[in-house]
Amino acid sequence: MRAVVVFESMYGNTHAVADEIATGLAGLGEVVVGSTDQIPPTAFDGDLLVVGGPTHVHGMSSKSSRHAAAEAAEADPELDLDENANAPGLRSWLKQLPDGKGTAAAAYDTRINQPTLITGAAAKGIAKRLRRHGYALAGDPMSFLVADSGGPLIEGELERARAWGEHLATRLAAGAPVVE
Numbered sequence: 001m002r003a004v005v006v007f008e009s010m011y012g013n014t015h016a017v018a019d020e021i022a023t024g025l026a027g028l029g030e031v032v033v034g035s036t037d038q039i040p041p042t043a044f045d046g047d048l049l050v051v052g053g054p055t056h057v058h059g060m061s062s063k064s065s066r067h068a069a070a071e072a073a074e075a076d077p078e079l080d081l082d083e084n085a086n087a088p089g090l091r092s093w094l095k096q097l098p099d100g101k102g103t104a105a106a107a108y109d110t111r112i113n114q115p116t117l118i119t120g121a122a123a124k125g126i127a128k129r130l131r132r133h134g135y136a137l138a139g140d141p142m143s144f145l146v147a148d149s150g151g152p153l154i155e156g157e158l159e160r161a162r163a164w165g166e167h168l169a170t171r172l173a174a175g176a177p178v179v180e
């Protein structure tokens, strides 16, 4: 089987989570991980598509929130942009995603370590769009937590990301039913 993990990341945290999910998925067979420009939406070809992005303003990033994130990095010498920060945001990537025809998919985000009611969660919007494009969710939308806006991920989140990848791989290999 072939799995593809696509991420949007301004400060590197969602990117780091993508790498760990990919490691967790390795038992499935071939795994490709890349940012939205490294894996164009029309190029996806596989048995599982995992899509992740940062939570901005309670949901998925927008042009203005990405701009604000870049400006914050410019103003703060301790905040570095991810090498893939200039890649397109997930909204435009998902808009161009062809019909999944029932292919399995999963959504994740990174967000601040507070109750979801306060933070929002981009993964819900990502999952909704994946379903709208004909994908079948292989797991509930998942959040991985950062201590502060620029990170770092709180302790144990990289391990949890790897375990989530393993969980998705197990479900897929067993032909488990998709979640609603």
Ligand SMILES: Cc1cc2nc3c(=O)[nH]c(=O)nc-3n(C[C@H](O)[C@H](O)[C@H](O)COP(=O)(O)O)c2cc1C
Pocket (backbone or CB within 6 Å): 008, 009, 010, 011, 012, 013, 014, 015, 053, 054, 055, 056, 057, 058, 059, 065, 066, 068, 069, 072, 110, 111, 112, 113, 118, 119, 120, 146, 148, 149, 150, 151
């Ligand atoms: C403009 C902006 C808005 C944000 N809004 C939220 C928010 O509403 N809820 C939240 O939990 N985190 C919010 N954050 C923090 C991001 O979730 C955090 O920067 C992100 O998870 C880090 O991922 P990245 O390193 O891959 O960019 C915001 C960050 C920025 C830059």
